[in-house]
């Protein structure tokens with residue numbers, strides 16, 4: 421049985437925080453692999469300054485290429501939008517009926533809005549969630565604080581990096597290069613992304 425952590429995200433663009441999280445999960449948990457699932461359209465996000473799926477995928481591919489246990493996934497590209505995670509999970513269990521044990525990975529900010537996700541109870545009935553610490557506003561709902569399926573990742577480096585910050589500061593002409601895997605910076609710079 422291969423244990424796979426599904427790390428869903430918009431990755432607009434993938435940043436060093438995402439990569440550190442994915443790597444931390446495979447190195448310090450019993451997961452065999454982490455799949456970075458690039459979401460075409462997150463239910464809670466607008467399309468403003470959202471790069472094309474294929475470009476976001478390409479940056480995740482290049483960022484994870486040197487890491488054997490980290491894989492990009494295009495599984496949501498042909499699913500209906502906005503992409504509800506419960507729908508993707510149902511599709512994955514049909515596509516991989518045997519040999520895979522899936523769980524979810526998310527940042528703490530996402531756990532704070534998890535009670536608003538479509539059929540979140542169904543997700544929790546069937547999957548465990550690894551929650552990576554992140555400084556963010558809001559509170560974790562009481563029901564998730566000591567839930568048997570929700571595991572907070574301890575002893576992990578907390579990173580105040582976000583794709584929003586990177587897009588914004590890059591547009592203002594600031595140097596945000598150290599916050600991105602080098603391949604991502606190169607691709608983004610060559611393609612002139614997020615400049616206007």
Ligand SMILES: Nc1ncnc2c1ncn2[C@@H]1O[C@H](COP(=O)(O)OP(=O)(O)OP(=O)(O)O)[C@@H](O)[C@H]1O
Nearest residue numbers: 428429430431437526527530554579581582583584
């Ligand atoms: N610095 C971080 N620390 C912990 N979790 C993070 C961090 N950055 C992103 N995540 C988590 O990674 C997943 C995908 O994040 P996403 O692609 O939305 O990145 P983001 O930086 O939050 O983007 P944006 O600023 O555009 O909202 C989410 O579960 C999010 O909580």
Ligand SMILES: O=C(O)c1ccc[n+]([C@@H]2O[C@H](COP(=O)([O-])O)[C@@H](O)[C@H]2O)c1
Nearest residue numbers: 428429430459462463504505506537538
């Ligand atoms: O299924 C839902 O209702 C749902 C609501 C909000 C977010 N998600 C998923 O969570 C992932 C991270 O979301 P975001 O908005 O932080 O990029 C992304 O893959 C979304 O599809 C899913």
